[in-house]
Amino acid sequence: MARRSWALGLLAASGCIYPSSDPTGVELSWRFVEHNEVDGEEAALPRTCQGAATEQIAADITDLDDPLRAGTFRFDCGTGYQSALDLQIQASDAFVRLDPGPYQLDLRAVDDANDAPVNELVEEREVEVESRRITTQTWIIRRAPVTWSLELLGLERCDALATTLRYASPETDLADYSGLADDPPPVYRQALRSDRGLGLAGEAITCDPELAGTHRFEGIDRGEYVLELDMDGVVCTVLVDLRPREGTSSVIDLANLPCGG
Known part of the structure; x- marks a missing residue:
């Protein structure tokens, strides 16, 4: 596959320019890792572009020797997405043609390519573009987590309750998922608890009326989940977006x- 390439000039919209026989510039590759480490660092799983709610990656590049030379270069998320294995065996297709020298490179994650001004700055770094070779830059992106507020009502109607938060679509949202079609989706986090102590790993608790009201869960990775409720042996699932x-x-x-x- 031909590498996609853009050249940095006074205008960002300079068209598609394929590298010459001896190009210089920066090759960008990225992958996503979950933010929440309540179960330990190893529990923060790699996510796909879809699982990280990212349609596009925008790179803001400024020539530090001449700050008037600046531009924003946008790539479909899949263009430069590389798993750890991909990184070892193939080049990224996200390439910006640049002269040798120092540059400021800021990477932004865009949720919706049709609403690009709404984005998240995920990392800033200075990059020295080398001469006579392509400079590679790898980004491990952890998107900012969100807060989920869960209000529970009707606890007087049950004796025992178990709540479990699972991935809704692990086969498309998790980069390394290898579960079988009949396997239940994995639990998101075993140790995650609300500000009032409610867990989400399937532990059965007594339906105490004091648990009624709002529970706040901080630091959850963005994505789609399923809340599984087991109330006195009756299991119900609710989608949580x-x-x-x-x-x-x-x-x-x-x-x-x-x-x-």
Whole structure:
């Protein structure tokens, strides 16, 4: 596959320029890793572009020797996305043609390519573009987490309750997922608890009316999840969409569950 290349000039929209036989510039590659480490660093799994709610990566590049030479270069997220294995065996297709010298390079994650001004600055770094070779830059991106507010109602209707937060689509959202089609989706975090101590790993608790009201869960990775509710042996699932940057609020009435529990 031909590497995509852009040249930095006074105008960012300079068209598509394929490298000459001896190009210089920066080759960008990125991958996503979850932010939440409540279960330990090893529990922060690699995410796909979809799983990280990212459609596009924007690179703001400024020539530090001549700051008037600056531009923003946008790539579909998949153009430069590389797993750890990809990085070892192939080049990224995200390439910006640059003269040798120092540059400021800021990377932004764009949720919706049709609304590019809404983005998240994920990393800033100075890059020295070398002569007679392509300079490679790898970015491990951890997108900012969100807060989920869960309001529980109707606890007087049950004796025991277990709440479990699972990935909704691990086969498309997790880069290294290898589960079988019949396997239940993995639990998001074992040790994650609300500000009031409610867990989300399936531990059965007594339906104490004092648990009613709002529970706040901080630091959840953006994405789609399924909340599994086991109320006295009746299991019901509710989709939880945590892709929005501002987080999400959910209201669960145990007396009126959508599965008839």
